[in-house]
Amino acid sequence: MKKWKHLLYAAMIILAASCNETRSEKINRSALVGRNNPEVTAFEPLSSLSVGNGNFAFTVDATGLQSYPGIYAGGIPLGTQSNWGWHSFPNKEEYKLQETLGKYNFRGWDEPYAVQFDRPGRQRDAANYLRANPHRLHLGYVGFDLSDGQGKPLPADRITQVRQKLNLWEGVIDSRFNIGADPVCVQTAVHPTKDQLAVRIQSGLIGHESMRLSLKFPYPTGNHTDDATDRSSGEKHKTDVAYRDSFTLVLKRTLDQTVYYVAFQSPEPFAFSECAPHDFLIYPRTSKSFEFTCTFSENHPSQTASVDEAFAAASAYRQEFWQQGGAIDFSKCTDKRARELERRVILSQYLTAIQCSGVYPPQETGLTYNSWYGKFHLEMHWWHAAHFALWDRGHLLERSLEWYDRAYPVAKDIAGRQGFAGVRWMKMTDPSGGEAPSKVGSFLIWQQPHPIYLAELLYRNRPDHKIIRKYGHLVEQTAEFMASFATRDEQAGRYVLKGIIPAQETLRASETINPPFELAYWHYALSIAQQWRERAGKERNPQWDELIDKLSPLADRDGLYLASEDAIDTYTNPRFTSDHPAVLGALGILPASKLVNPDTMKTTLDWIWNHWNWNETWGWDYPMTAMCAARLGDPQKAIDALLKDERTNTYLINGHNYQDDRLRAYLPGNGGLLTAIAMMCAGWDGNSIPNPGFPKDGQWDVVWEGLKPMP
Secondary structure, three states: OHHHHHHHHHHHHHHHHHHHOOOOOOOOHHHHHHOOOOEEOOOOOOOOEEEEOOOEEEEEOOOOOOOOHHHHOOOOOOOEEEOOOEEOOOOOOOOOHHHHEEEEEOOOOEEEEEOOOOOOOHHHHHHHHHHHOOEEOOOOEEEEEEEOOOOOEOOHHHEEEEEEEEEOOOOEEEEEEEEOOEEEEEEEEEOOOOOEEEEEEEEOOOOOOOEEEEEEOOEOOOOOOEOOOEOOOHHHEEEEEEEEEOOEEEEEEEEOOEEEEEEEEOOOOEEEEEEEOOEEEEEEOOOEEEEEEEEEEOOOOOOOOOHHHHHHHHHHHHHHHHHOOOEEEOOOOOOOOHHHHHHHHHHHHHHHHHHOOOOOOOOOOOOOOEOHHHOEEHHHHHHHHHHHHHOOOHHHHHHHHOHHHHHHHHHHHHHHHOOOOOOOOOOEEOOOOOOOOOOOHHHEOOOOOHHHHHHHHHHHHOOOHHHHHHHHHHHHHHHHHHHHHOEEEOOOOEEEOEOOEOOOOOOOOOOOEOOHHHHHHHHHHHHHHHHHHHHOOOOOOHHHHHHHHHEOOOOEEOOEEOOOOOOOOOOOOHHHOOOOOHHHHHHOOOOOOOOOOHHHHHHHHHHHHHHOOHHHOOOOHHHHHHHHHHHOOOHHHHHHHHOOOOHHHEEOOOOOEEOOOOOOOOHHHHHHHHHHHHHHHHOEOOOOOOOOOOOOOOOOOOEEEOOOOEO
């Protein structure tokens, strides 16, 4: 019987997708991708390009390497980052998490939270240390060392005729430029399964003193947001030659307790010198052409691929990525904005594939440069990764979803420490699952249901009992916390959510009661958790059913939903009309439920559209708005939301979602765009309108294939 239930569920999902799929002929995917290749013609700080494999990425300037990092430091920095490359400054004061715990009484007992402290002293120092450690490393710069005829460094403005293109179909950056009358051609790629850079160079300058290669290794800064490059602390780390022959140079990097290796290899002979501490020059002994690989690894490298093998593997892997999964073609659309929307969609697929598809949830700036010390935010995991399942690339979502099992013991301890059952997922963390003390993050709860939602997306794609067995415990324990966290209001006969900071982070934990998105998310995730119990052959949990039935309704006033039940001045107080308009997620990210009145949500959406402080929003707020509008039957507003002319909805030439001077790259915006677009094409459960998120005015003839409907 259980097998038939799985088969029936699969048939329902396939039917929902096929009802909406609009294609009369197969999309020419190579042409679709190729016409959106980014092209760069200057050294511009926000125009750097990246290659990567989800666990490792390498970002280059207009030379195809990392030759002029100073130009890009305040733009999209020239990073070399991996998922394993982390470092901690020595904990000389032996700070412990327990020193950061502050006790809060929201429910009649003390709940210890890891927080930051305003008053100077050991508690504040401990919190600051644990926030900044561990931090993600810049593994090293690989660039050209270029000089003029007098042996002086060649300024970037002496490089002319820059013609650089990222070949998205093959995952290769082709960079062409002139130094004087000499043309230079550089091709750059990353191996799909190794943290290995592969480069081919053609130039008459190869073998001359004016063109050498350089390897430069910084010490980490430990700063909140930067390129993780401290060039002034050479005495704090070591770079030793571990092995050398005519074709190979292996360097051992030691930074306090962190050790890793860098292997530079070429089929042609080369010489090298250490021109300064942690700075090495490579001298090719050939002319006109030179190729090499540079492999970064936690251990002494034993097996590396050749240049030809790396390029072939990169090309095959990237083509397979584009040929499998979903695709959307906007070429038949006549709305003048369709071309830009297609560009954003294609580049967002590429960026999330190389930056967000690794073994850990990604940081918000991916593997490009550090934000929040390089740590990842679990409330952003949905935005980074949900689209992989909707684009039928669920295997890329599974890579990071599996991390929750490793973090489970820490999450279990957090819940128990605070007096709750199950596991409480932390907000800002690192591969170990450790908590980062915070005045805000420690009180967030909307990351909690994400594992349930993401696991459900995987099951919808592949309704197999193996998925239930693999993720059932994760779903069960996540829901156990949610059920124990909701507080029963005996007098009103309902359950409330309190003692929290919601997704709209301008609200305060001590005041906030029943924020609408969190309420709706509790209802949805617990309902899905019950379905998972049934699929596993278990009885429904009666406590969960009671909670689902008696969750508080969404608070409203004058026909508009409030930011939270206590925020009666929601629409007159600027504090409540800035940051994320998270109320829209209650019917957008989430499907319709008994908690949400569509008419009230429609009125709320219209008010937010006209009056919100949009200059105080974030990149994922636009796709969230689009999803809400689509579900409410307003496709014009959905498309207008995705293309709304606001600073935080800017998409650079390389596809990065620009926010401000601090966050020049913001991948939750890219992932959110892909989720919204998939939903606007393939729809959602119960929808029967083709392309429900696009206006039916004849200007949006969108063709797509391989997408999955949202719940």
